[in-house]
Amino acid sequence: MAVQQRRPAAAQPPTEQLPAPAAVTFGRALGRRVMGIGRLVVPFLVLALVWWGIKVAFDLPDNVLVSPTVVATTIWQLVERGILTDFIGLSLRRLGIATVISLLIAVPIGIALGLNRHMATAFEPFFRFFQAVSGIAWLPLAIVWNGFTDRTIVVIIIYTLAVPVIFNTMVGIKTVPQRYADMCRSLGAGTFRVVRDVFLPGSLPSMLVGFRLGIGYGWRALIAGEMLVAQGGMGDLIFQARTGNQTNRIMAGMIVIGTLYLVLDRLILQPFEDATVAHWGVLRA
Amino acid sequence: MTTVTAGGSSAPPAAKGNRWGRRLAALSPVLPFLALLVVWYVVWVVFQPRPAVLPEPRHVLRTATALATEGTLLRNVLESMQRLVLGSIVGILTGVAAGVLAGLNKRVAAFFNPLVVFFSALSGIVWLPLALVWLGIGTAMVTFIIWNSVFFLVFSNTLLGVQLVPVVLENGVRALGAGRWRTIWQVTVPGAMPHIIAGIRAGFGFGWRALIAAELIGATSGLGQMIYSAATFHRSDIIITGAITIGVIGVVMDRWLLAGLERRTIERWGMV
Numbered sequence: 118m119a120v121q122q123r124r125p126a127a128a129q130p131p132t133e134q135l136p137a138p139a140a141v142t143f144g145r146a147l148g149r150r151v152m153g154i155g156r157l158v159v160p161f162l163v164l165a166l167v168w169w170g171i172k173v174a175f176d177l178p179d180n181v182l183v184s185p186t187v188v189a190t191t192i193w194q195l196v197e198r199g200i201l202t203d204f205i206g207l208s209l210r211r212l213g214i215a216t217v218i219s220l221l222i223a224v225p226i227g228i229a230l231g232l233n234r235h236m237a238t239a240f241e242p243f244f245r246f247f248q249a250v251s252g253i254a255w256l257p258l259a260i261v262w263n264g265f266t267d268r269t270i271v272v273i274i275i276y277t278l279a280v281p282v283i284f285n286t287m288v289g290i291k292t293v294p295q296r297y298a299d300m301c302r303s304l305g306a307g308t309f310r311v312v313r314d315v316f317l318p319g320s321l322p323s324m325l326v327g328f329r330l331g332i333g334y335g336w337r338a339l340i341a342g343e344m345l346v347a348q349g350g351m352g353d354l355i356f357q358a359r360t361g362n363q364t365n366r367i368m369a370g371m372i373v374i375g376t377l378y379l380v381l382d383r384l385i386l387q388p389f390e391d392a393t394v395a396h397w398g399v400l401r402a
Numbered sequence: 403m404t405t406v407t408a409g410g411s412s413a414p415p416a417a418k419g420n421r422w423g424r425r426l427a428a429l430s431p432v433l434p435f436l437a438l439l440v441v442w443y444v445v446w447v448v449f450q451p452r453p454a455v456l457p458e459p460r461h462v463l464r465t466a467t468a469l470a471t472e473g474t475l476l477r478n479v480l481e482s483m484q485r486l487v488l489g490s491i492v493g494i495l496t497g498v499a500a501g502v503l504a505g506l507n508k509r510v511a512a513f514f515n516p517l518v519v520f521f522s523a524l525s526g527i528v529w530l531p532l533a534l535v536w537l538g539i540g541t542a543m544v545t546f547i548i549w550n551s552v553f554f555l556v557f558s559n560t561l562l563g564v565q566l567v568p569v570v571l572e573n574g575v576r577a578l579g580a581g582r583w584r585t586i587w588q589v590t591v592p593g594a595m596p597h598i599i600a601g602i603r604a605g606f607g608f609g610w611r612a613l614i615a616a617e618l619i620g621a622t623s624g625l626g627q628m629i630y631s632a633a634t635f636h637r638s639d640i641i642i643t644g645a646i647t648i649g650v651i652g653v654v655m656d657r658w659l660l661a662g663l664e665r666r667t668i669e670r671w672g673m674v
Contacts, residue, residue, distance in 0.1 A: 160517045180535065235430065243434035249652025251611040253618065254626075254645045257633030261454060261641070334611060341527045341615040356619075359531040367531045375524035382523065 183365040191369040200354070201373065208350040209377075211267065212339055215274035219331075223279040224324070227286025228312060231320065237291050244284040252277030252338040256345065270342040270350075277338045278331035282324060289323025290316050325390050332386065336378055351377070454636035465639040466646070474628070479647065482624040485541055486613050489548025493609070494602055497553045501560025501598070502591060511565055518558045526551040526612040530619060539620045547616040552605035559601025563594030595667050603660045610652055 165185040171177070172184050179187075195201035230236045252273040263269040293316055301311050343352025351374050358366035439459055445451075446458050453461060469475040504514045529550050530543075537543040567590050575589050576582075591598075617626025625644055632640035 156512060157516050160513050160515075161520075163513075164517060235427075238427070239430035240434050242431040243438075245657070246435075246649050246653055249610075249656065250645050250649035251614055251652075253611060253615045254629065254648045256618065257629045258638060258641045258645070260633050261636055261638055333608070337527050337608070337611065337615070341530075341618070344527075344530065344619060355528070355531045359534055362535070364532070364535055367535070371524060371528055371532065374528050375520055378523040379520060 180362045180364050183368060187365050188368045188372065191365040192373065195366075195369060204349055204351055204354050205373070205377065207348075208339060208343065208352070211270050211343075211350065212274060212335070215271045215278060215335070216332075218271075219275040219278040219282065220328075222275070223282035224286055227283040227324070228290060228316060228320070230283070231287040231290025232312070232316065234291070237287050240287065241284075244280055244287070247280050248284060251334065253341050256338075256342060260346070265346045265348065267346075267348055269346055270339065270348075273338050273342050274335045277335040278328070281327040281331040281334070283327075285327025285330075286320055286324045289320030292323065293319035322390075325386075329382075329386055329390065332381070336381075340374065454638055457639040457642070462639045462642050465637075466643040469640070469643055475643070475647065478623060478625050478628045479651070482613060482617065482626070483651075485544045485617075485624065486548060486609065489545040489613075490552050490606060490609055492545075493549040493552025493605060494556055496549075497556025497601070497605070498560050498591075498598055500553075501557045501601075502564055502586065502594070504557075505561045505564025505594070506586070506590070511561060514561065518554060518561060522554040522558050525554045526608055527615045530616060533616075534620050539622065541621070543620050544613060544616045544624070547612050548609045551609040551612040552602075555605040555608060556598065556601040559597045559604070560594060563597025563601075564590055566597070567593035596664075599660075599664045599667050603656070603664060606655060606660060610655070614648060 168182075169185050172182050183191075192201070230240050255276060256269070256273055259269045259272050263272065297315050297319070298311050301315055306314070339350070340352035343350035344356035347353050347357070351370055355367045355370035355374075358364075358370065442456075443459055446456055449456075457465075466475070504510050526547060529547055533543045533546050533550075537546060571593065572585050572589050575585050580588070613624075614626040617624040618630040621627045625648055629641045629644035632638075632644070
């Protein structure tokens with residue numbers, strides 16, 4: 118959908134026409150890999166240099182900007198004391214619990230609504246509306262109901278994730294050609310069989326789009342929720358650091374949060390998405 | 403003549419039935435909202451919760467009317483919208499400019515790509531503590547958070563869009579005698595427009611959420627602050643009023659403003 122950061126696999130002309138000797142191929146592969154890592158690392162090194170340059174040139178005090186080396190040491194200290202692993206664990210546990218619960222709720226609802234055209238039309242504005250009411254907007258109410266607890270954060274993330282997943286599952290089911298289902302039915306398949314073999318795979322790409330968007334919003338809701346609820350977690354870490362004027366901790370925490378999200382997105386979501394979209398073809402809602 | 407009248411008289415009932423059916427179908431989106439309202443009311447009647455936990459629907463309506471008439475709601479909405487518009491406009495302008503400039507050169511694009519991906523992952527509310535240290539509580543801080551949410555999404559989408567414009571088209575126009583800027587302005591930017599618009603739409607989605615979150619924590623006015631201070635006084639009616647307002651504004655912005663814009667550009671450039 119909208120959030121595309123990945124470059125499409127452009128049809129690249131084959132670089133080698135003749136089979137090269139094994140050693141040469143290996144060397145080239147190694148070279149390409151080193152180049153690839155370099156292409157990834159060099160921009161960040163340059164950024165760190167610029168950052169350090171700004172710090173030195175303007176002679177900024179430590180509570181405004183700390184130097185990259187200090188941030189690196191801070192990350193190391195946080196790891197050494199076990200704070201970082203504890204807080205990452207807390208954040209990921211909340212996200213994990215919320216993801217499982219919201220998928221268990223959202224996918225069946227989305228399928229049920231999508232199967233009936235009238236229901237789908239009736240419910241579309243409903244979910245559009247609730248998609249616009251961000252989870253964070255319910256945070257005050259969740260605090261009134263559950264207090265400053267873990268449950269508040271988890272409830273908010275479940276909501277943030279479930280709404281786009283329901284919506285996109287519903288829309289995805291609607292875009293599956295009715296003919297496929299009719300064909301399966303005429304061959305003797307029951308409703309359960311049709312849902313499992315036709316509608317579920319057919320709506321999976323759209324469902325994943327919703328899930329991806331939900332995780333994007335949900336991750337930020339998690340951080341914001343942890344800041345306010347203050348029961349540990351990465352959001353709490355960087356927000357607490359502010360009161361102590363520990364800018365080094367804030368920046369260290371930010372780097373960890375960004376890296377965590379990228380790892381989550383690239384190593385878990387994207388391969389899954391690539392596999393399913395490649396398998397079932399891209400459906401655009 | 404008679405046959406015509408006969409045909410005419412027999413047709414209306416069917417057409418009428420159809421029209422009623424269509425009207426009913428057009429009304430069907432209201433039903434889920436009504437159902438939710440009924441469930442809410444029933445829950446309220448059965449469990450009789452304290453108004454701090456769950457107010458009666460009519461109570462919320464009264465609060466909403468009161469807030470609207472005394473001007474509190476409008477003031478907070480305007481405050482929030484001002485921040486959103488300011489942050490978004492600056493974010494869109496800088497994002498498109500940076501994306502086009504970076505996208506023109508393959509090496510520059512390759513250099514910026516990992517950075518942009520990283521900062522998109524980091525965008526928005528994560529910057530809040532640092533923004534508070536830098537700018538303190540208030541409009542500047544909230545605007546910075548929105549700019550930050552919008553900028554990186556627009557930047558990354560523009561970068562992608564510019565890279566996807568076929569070089570053949572640019573060369574073709576250049577071969578006809580167009581200068582570098584003219585080529586960029588008339589080929590590259592319009593060609594990348596569907597991606598730019600998609601980026602703006604996504605940026606708005608994230609920016610709108612970031613705005614509420616930033617106002618919850620770091621502002622003295624605005625919709626987010628309105629609902630958060632309501633939480634400290636256990637005024638659920640105000641929170642629900644605020645949440646509904648947030649939803650309505652979000653839907654209006656996305657459906658009427660951005661979806662229309664997107665449809666027009668996509669139609670014009672024939673992309674899916």
